[in-house]
Amino acid sequence: MQTTIYFVRHAHSTYTPDELGRPLSPKGYMDAERITDSLKHESIHYVLASPYKRAIQTVEGIADWIGAEIMIEEGFRERQLAKEPVDDFDQAVARLWQNPAFSYEGGESNLMAQKRGVDAAVHVLQTYPGKNIVIGTHGNIMVLIMNHFDSQYDYSFWKGLAMPDVYRLTFDGLKLKEVKRMNS
Template sequence: MKNIYIIRHCEAEGQEPEAPLTNNGQTQAVDVAAFFENRKIDRIISSPFKRAIQSIQPLANEINIEIETDQQLAERVLSSLIMPDWFVKLRATYDDFDLAYEGGETSREAANRILGVVDDVLKSDAEDTILVTHGGLISLLLNHYNKNFGFEQWRTLSNPDIYILKLDQHISLERIWEAEKDNL
């Protein structure tokens, strides 16, 4: 059986690649480490964005695992242009997975990036892997396994958020952050 933990980064100061975690986000990162206290982890793969790495650094330090970075887990680029109506434009990409804006990628292209990482993890020897990435990519991955997960569900993702994808004879996907974080 393979377990892939999918983590949305903690609260950050901005959207740019070098945006760090807020003070609250740093506290959340410690909470994420505590969440994994009794779970076996073989591998950690993160978006190269600073907020993603900082979200998992406390756990990596605690269990002495090096964080691998993978550009395939970087934030989705909706467009290279500033779009005041980006929210409406983003919603449209959930209705049409092949819709692209100038300088951006389609939902299908972004989904294929994270699915490629999942496929690589499935081919690896690691049984329990953490992927740390961004809400947009996570929502597209979740949509791959559950077609009811779309734009409205993306809006409900928290910072941080954690899902587990279990793969053996069957595939199961479950949000575990909300279910267990109150028990810390």
């Protein structure tokens, strides 16, 4: 039975120190409308999201379109990089990809974050077989999940993501069959 997950990396957000409550920027809202329009023809059954406001706001248009509540799934939250802000974000993420077991103080290693994300994805696949599910999430955790199913999705792939970005993953049971980028 084929199940389709549409991973939606959140749109651009306005920076605030409140990581959980950071909202979309005006550009982010416009891009979220574009994402909604692109998903209207995909026969979506369910919408899930990270608990972060920007991820929820990016997918709330499609949830409204299909008349569904957004189900919050902690497993799709962004990875905790470190307890304190890092000096060079890209360099810090690169180090985590180079050594998947390494973690900064108070942060998650790639292995830890990936397990959390994959557990959530497997739960979705087992709970909604044969359905089309939109998941509002974040770039880093999205690529870690994709990497579990296919190693070509790595640090370089993450670096090339747009904001927002949508990837359609088609599964047969728990086996990834196809990945297609939905927007460019």
